[in-house]
Amino acid sequence: MTPTDRPVPPLLQARGLRFARNDEPVFGPLDFSVDAGEALLVQGDNGAGKTTLLRVLAGLLRADAGEVDIDGERARAARRSRAIAYLGHLPGLKADLSALENLNFLCGLQGRRRGQLPESAMAIVGLSGYEDALARQLSAGQKKRLSLARLWLSPAPLWLLDEPYANLDLAGIELVNRMVQAHLRGGGAALVTTHGAYAAPPVRTRLLVLQRPSLEAAA
Ligand SMILES: Nc1ncnc2c1ncn2[C@@H]1O[C@H](COP(=O)(O)OP(=O)(O)OP(=O)(O)O)[C@@H](O)[C@H]1O
Secondary structure (H helix, E strand, O other): OOHHHOOOOOOEEEEEEEEEEOOEEEEEEEEEEEOOOOEEEEEEOOOOOHHHHHHHHHOOOOOOEEEEEEOOEEOOHHHHHHHEEEEOOOOOOOOOOEHHHHHHHHHHHHOOOOOOOHHHHHHHOOOOOOOOOEHHHOOHHHHHHHHHHHHHHOOOOEEEEEOOOOOOOHHHHHHHHHHHHHHHHOOOEEEEEOOOOOOOOOOOEEEEEEOOHHHHHHO
16 A cells, blocks of 8 residues: 555544533534535534534533544644634634734734735625724624634634524625635535534535433433
8 A cells, every 4th residue: 555545534533522511411422523625514402512512622621531633643732723713602803903903913823824815804704894993893793704704814724613604694604605615625624513504515514413411311
C-alpha cells in the first residue's frame, strides 16, 4: 500500500462519547463521524443535549467518557482551536466595537480564510453599509449575520453550528445554506443543530438524533 492508498480519516470522529451532569446522563455514549464535504444534522427535542454535544466537541465542556479525533488524531486543545469554528447561541461579539472592528479583531485572534477580507464577508452576509455600526446597535438578526461573517472568515475546516437559523429571515436561512454548501464544496464539514428541516440539498447530509436518556428510561 502506498501512502496515497491510505484511507483518509474522517474530519471528526467520536467514539463512546458521553456527558453527564451530577450523575444524570445528558447524552451518549455516541459514536459518529463526519467526513470532509459532509454535513451532520443534530436533531432532538428541547433539552436532548444538542448544545451540550457541540460544546463538548468544541472543548468548552469535558466529556465524561469517550474520545474525539480530528483528522485521525486525538483532539487536544491546540488541534481543536485550529480545526473548529463554533457558532453558539450567543453572538460572541464585542458590544462596543464596530461591526468591522469585531471582524478585524477576530481575524487577528483566529486567522483568516485565504482570499477573504472582512469587508467582503460583510457584503456576503448582507451587512454592507453597517461597517461602522457598533455591535450593540445591531438587531438580533444583524448580529447573527455578523457572526456568520466571522464564521466565513475563519480558516477552520470544521464548523459547529448551534441553531444557525435562529433570528434569521428567509433570506438569512438561504444564506446559511449557501455558506454551508460552499464550505463543504471547499473540503470543510459542518455539524448543525436544528429543529427545522432547513438544510438544503445538495449538501451531503447525515442525521444524528439525540434522545433524552431519562425519557427513554421512562418509556
Ligand atoms: N449550564 C447548565 N447547567 C445545568 N444543566 C444544564 C445547563 N445547560 C443545559 N443543561 C441541561 O442539560 C440538558 C441538555 O441541554 P442542551 O442545552 O444541551 O439541550 P438542547 O438539545 O440544545 O435543547 P434546546 O433544543 O432546547 O436548545 C437539559 O436538560 C438542560 O436542562
